[in-house]
Amino acid sequence: PMLLPDAALLAGVPEDILCFSRSFEDLTCFWDEEEEEAASRTCHFYYRDVLTACAVSTWRHGASRTRHVCVFPSQDVRLFTPLHLHVLNATTNQTKYWRELSVEAVGLIAPPANITARWAGAAGQLYVSWQPPLVDYLNFFLYEVRHCPASSPEMPFSTAQDPSGQRPGDPSIRPASSTHASTAGVATASPGVEQGLVQTNTWVVLQDLQPGVRYHIQVRSKPDGTSMDGVWGPWSQAVAAETPHSSGDIGLYCSTPDLQHVRCEWSWDTAEPHSSHQLFYRAPPSGAGTREDAWQRCEEASVGAQGSHACTFQPRAGSAISVLVNITRPHVPPTLSYFKEPFWLHQAVLTEAPQLVQVTMSQGRLSLQWLPPLEALAEQLDYQVRYAVENSHDWKVLQVPRAARKEVLDLRPGARYCAQVRAQPSGPWYQGSWSAWSKPVVVDATADAGKGQGRSGGCGHRSHTAKGRRAR
Template identity: 30%
Template sequence: MDSALNWWILISCLIKQVHLEPHLSKQDFALLAMDEDPKCFTRDLESFACFWEAPAEKSYYFFYEMDGFVQTKRCDVKKQTYEEKVLHICTFPSSDVFMYVEIHLRVIDRDTNTTIYNRTVSVENQHLPYPPTNISLHPTGEVGQMLVEWKKLNKPPVYPQYEIRYSSKNTSNTVTLVSKHSHKLVSLVAGENYTVQMRVKPEGELNHFWSGWSSPVTAMVSQKAGDIELRCHTPNLHQVLCKWRGELYDDGRSSFHFRQINRSSWGSWKLCNKDNNTVHQCVLYGQESSVYQFYLRVGLQPFGRTFYAETFRINRNIQTRPPEGLKAQPEEGRLCLSWYPPFLKISQYLKYQIRYQRQGESEWKDFTTPSSKTSTCLDVHRGSQYTIQVRAQPNGTVYSGEWSDWSKSFTALVPLGKEWIFIVCIPVALLIIAFAMIFFFSRYFRKVKKTLWPSVPNLNKVLESFLTDISGSHLEPTFNIKQCDDDTATSVLEILPEKETSVKSCKKPTCHTLPDRGFSAGVKNGQNCREDLEMVQDYVILNNDIIPCFTGNDYVYGDTALSHLASEKLHRCPSPCSTTFRECSTNILNHSYLLLAEQSDLGEYHSACRRYTNMEITSMTYDASGE
């Protein structure tokens, strides 16, 4: 018995000695680096130690005195090598460790017997706690959140204060202070792995020491259900069908969890039964008023993914089957459709959407019915073929949900009506009228244009003969012929009818020939001519009985003609202006109209015949015998 007791006392002393002589770690030395020398700390408020850094060859005395105790005690100083440094450590016996008692410390150099450190401390203010342990990360039921939990310390500091440090691959470290034993991290990036560490220190106004950081814990932040295409719906207000795409992630292992609200409180989480759970699908059963919460885990923790769905209410997540029995009937240029409701119980709370596509076109046209009627009419093109589909959705008044899938395609041909006759005839009639108008217009346009806008004559054609005469040769007038004056004197010429004239002719009309130029006049003698001339004043007498015979187109003008006429004799022609004689010409130019006053062959009357006369004249001619 004595030997056994001795071994037990020896082991207890060794354990106590080990406990009383703590070993300073690198982390501990770094945490106490800012404290004064000698640096003191306690881990569990039951042990207490002080140390300072000094050369290895030096030796020191360490004295401490506690309030309420008169005796001053000396501590044996031990040395510890730390990264080429020598630490001089004093470990207090457990019998001298008291809380809320001030301890006066003094360090004396043995060689010089001088005090190098002197300070007052207390055990509770030098608490260096151990870091938190058993840290765990859990989903909170919300996307982008994470719950941090840890185990309470066996001997926690007075009023502990915790600090949480977390970061991910794409975010920097973030530090949060908490005072509870659990904390919710929010605003995290969904689907990323976050690493979390913690440390603790006593809360208060004094400069307490933070513990070291705990071991890191890593977990993936929860994601939304849409990331794995998790969708739940009810087709009949009784059955709940949930599906997802597990092949989106490498690990095909998945577990579907759900819980249901009971009497205004949530029940415990349950796992989908294997009987109702097939690959990437889970089937549940409930009532119209049932409310659920779902989440899906894929892969193994802590690196598995968690996908949370929103709170699920059966009457708000209805997705019916596609409508059936789609038919189409053309009526008066429209296409009228009809179909059967997919869910009779809520048929009055459904709305429908129709989409149709014309043959040859690539885009769909859609139309939503404003009511729950299962028929409608569409405006379409005649003679065209259409592909039609319909789907249903709760209108949101009492029931809500998603659109159902599209029904089977229905093909309808819209026939041509009687209107095609007008469509064809009207353009043809317009074309005929247009061609007729063009034909008649082109035909009568010239006449209309000529009437409205007379054409200007073509001068080349009108003046063709004139220009030809001008371009020909012309005889130059002789110097002894008087040229025409620019200003021609106007004369009055009156031609009287044959019955009205009282000109008397001779027995036989004779024609006197003038060889070159001249005129003829019927005279008996000079006296008679004089008398006749006196009677003639302002008239030119056309003598049809006596026609002078000219050899050419000779004109009588001026003194030259008169003098020539006086020297020539008159020649008679067999008949007036006979065409058998060369000298007689019927050209009107040979019928000279000359003022009687200018007849030069009557020289004696030259001065008297200066004026015209309106008196009657009797033209006298010689007969053939010369009387």
């Protein structure tokens, strides 16, 4: 019975006598016969040039077959020495089966040891590592990894490939560490499994995985065919690891108002008031062989209304930024992780609103003048001006030339207008989102107003936007 799982892996070997070695220091051989045939005659099993008898044990195999098994004495197991096997009919002394082999060519090796899996620190990636199955033959094996979502056991496993060739370091904070799954490894590949790239490394980065999914992962080994050879061994027991969820699931948005600090905001279900939120950040690895920065915890956290959360931190200058939000809850699963892919500070700018410093009205022409929200970005800022009749919802939005600091609008006389301006970095280096609109100013364009000065005031409306034309 202990032989059966290993024997099934030799089903594709075209020999009458099937043999395997688990450690290259042992050897087991067997052959199968129909039960009636086995009962009608007796066979003897011999090996070596000088025929040496082996004590054969017999097992019932399946419904109508008999399996004869020889486990070789350890003193007769020698590497790189041809071994001649013979099965003789005891009645006629005729050879029924024979085979010549070497022990180093029939390896059937156990799965790798100490398999671990964890998040690799990048979107859709898990890092899997293991140790060789035999300590005396560390560099003699090929490995194959397969994985599938833990929630879909009926799905065939996918076979891992390792196109990156890069070894990530160990992040100090990760969504899930490896655990042994409840399902045991199977002896053969599931139907429909795509056999992919085989590798000699004792680690692999699984890529293009789904976010927020727990995966079951298995590894198997095989002699590499150089000095040692054989067949694929059994799959390991499954280990489990989880990819972090997408940052979009919690609306995670990060930006910098001043090119020094980063403010991240996200929202959470108000039905879970007892959750604990932590944000971590770091610079992603810059390439193969480089040391990873440790995750830093963001300390300046705040909680707003309607389940909104925010945290502000100052990242290391001159590098991209990765962000991870861990949300701990009082029920299972206790911690959910949300990962935002790396971004650069200069591409995530969200400035304060521009400041209107001069607003004048003369003969139906409104002149607006403002200061850029961040002087360092002055030459790379686009602006929009919008205006509407006071207490109206019909905004006219005008695009202003890049880096401009003033605009003149032709207004119809006989009404009071609200006007605002906003900015967006859109240059070759600095990029980002539109700022909030500036505080509204109210101007009087009545026919008899003549020259007038705008004043700050509340327009009190947020409405649809209608495109307008810039004054000539």
